[in-house]
Amino acid sequence: MTSEPILEISNLRTVFRVRGREIAAVNGIDLVIRPGETVALVGESGSGKSVTSLSVMRLLARRIGVIDNGSIRFRGKDGKTKDLVTLGEEEMRQIRGNDIGMVFQEPMTSLNPVYTIGDQISESLRVHRRLGRREGVEAAVGLLDKVGIPDARRRAGQYPHELSGGMRQRATIAMALACDPTLLIADEPTTALDVTIQAQILDLMQALQRERGMGMLFVTHNLGVVAEIANRVAVMYAGRIVETGPVAEVFKAPRHPYTMGLLKSMPRLGTASEMKRTGAKLPAIPGMVPSLADLPAGCAFAPRCAFARDACRQAMPALSPVNDHHGSRCIRWQEISA
Numbered sequence: 627m628t629s630e631p632i633l634e635i636s637n638l639r640t641v642f643r644v645r646g647r648e649i650a651a652v653n654g655i656d657l658v659i660r661p662g663e664t665v666a667l668v669g670e671s672g673s674g675k676s677v678t679s680l681s682v683m684r685l686l687a688r689r690i691g692v693i694d695n696g697s698i699r700f701r702g703k704d705g706k707t708k709d710l711v712t713l714g715e716e717e718m719r720q721i722r723g724n725d726i727g728m729v730f731q732e733p734m735t736s737l738n739p740v741y742t743i744g745d746q747i748s749e750s751l752r753v754h755r756r757l758g759r760r761e762g763v764e765a766a767v768g769l770l771d772k773v774g775i776p777d778a779r780r781r782a783g784q785y786p787h788e789l790s791g792g793m794r795q796r797a798t799i800a801m802a803l804a805c806d807p808t809l810l811i812a813d814e815p816t817t818a819l820d821v822t823i824q825a826q827i828l829d830l831m832q833a834l835q836r837e838r839g840m841g842m843l844f845v846t847h848n849l850g851v852v853a854e855i856a857n858r859v860a861v862m863y864a865g866r867i868v869e870t871g872p873v874a875e876v877f878k879a880p881r882h883p884y885t886m887g888l889l890k891s892m893p894r895l896g897t898a899s900e901m902k903r904t905g906a907k908l909p910a911i912p913g914m915v916p917s918l919a920d921l922p923a924g925c926a927f928a929p930r931c932a933f934a935r936d937a938c939r940q941a942m943p944a945l946s947p948v949n950d951h952h953g954s955r956c957i958r959w960q961e962i963s964a
């Protein structure tokens with residue numbers, strides 16, 4: 627792909643001040659998303675996935691969380707590229723919901739319980755696209771229909787609590803897409819839904835993304851979801867990207883012991899019932915995720931890593947190029963094969 631990136635994160639560092647101490651939840655990450663491309667961020671809980679997406683949207687809790695280094699170059703609908711790190715809050719408000727759509731795990735974080743679904747979508751269209759009231763409502767009904775909500779006109783007149791979880795998530799997707807964003811950020815959008823609904827929502831997001839050529843940053847801890855939806859994957863551990871590359875390649879031939887461990891602990895299709903029958907457990911990665919306030923010297927994964935050598939405990943390995951589009955932060959990547 628040669629098209630210019632929609633999003634280009636360089637050396638991003640986001641810190642939290644907790645009880646007078648500074649911890650880096652995101653510690654120097656690089657990430658590029660091009661039009662029509664889905665990049666998945668994966669990693670165990672606390673690895674910095676959500677902080678990365680919140681940094682892009684500049685929705686970090688004021689004063690506690692701050693971006694303290696790097697740049698986030700974003701190309702909006704006007705074709706201009708801006709650094710979101712230094713953008714003023716007013717301009718940022720224009721970008722959120724207009725140039726960047728957002729979908730979160732819990733639809734109620736994006737929906738307001740006291741307004742009807744239709745009013746909320748049309749409100750966003752009126753603010754960002756200057757549509758009149760009637761046009762806004764018509765467009766909202768069209769969008770609800772588009773995201774597969776049956777009887778869209780009647781649903782538009784309902785309040786969020788009158789919809790099921792899956793329907794509510796469809797409504798937030800409609801809202802996120804209302805202004806035709808160039809980038810969609812989805813943070814665990816299907817995690818709260820049951821498996822059948824989850825598959826439907828993923829299909830929907832994929833279809834809409836293809837149709838509109840948006841870039842998508844998809845945060846999940848579910849590697850099955852990554853395989854389903856993403857072109858490229860970035861594996862995070864303790865605030866850093868430890869491996870990145872095309873999904874098919876990384877899943878087939880991981881070059882970082884952490885990625886390998888994640889893949890081994892992943893339930894595969896059909897194995898769940900088999901495991902139930904045999905009583906077998908998934909192999910989890912031994913050891914615990916380190917506390918960010920107390921990271922070991924060198925590679926943060928070394929204490930849990932079967933491949934670790936003394937050198938790993940001395941300096942943080944750089945991202946080695948496995949090839950042009952695949953990188954691993956492991957000094958022994960050449961010896962690693964799943």
Ligand SMILES: Nc1ncnc2c1ncn2[C@@H]1O[C@H](COP(=O)(O)OP(=O)(O)OP(=O)(O)O)[C@@H](O)[C@H]1O
Nearest residue numbers: 642651670671672673674675676677678687847918
């Ligand atoms: N509001 C906050 N105050 C202090 N520290 C925070 C705050 N939010 C996040 N952190 C720190 O940032 C780290 C990364 O959090 P983040 O939410 O990005 O993890 P995640 O990868 O999204 O995990 P999960 O899979 O559980 O959603 C946390 O482990 C925590 O140390």
Ligand code: NI
Nearest residue numbers: 675676677813
């Ligand atoms: Ni998260």
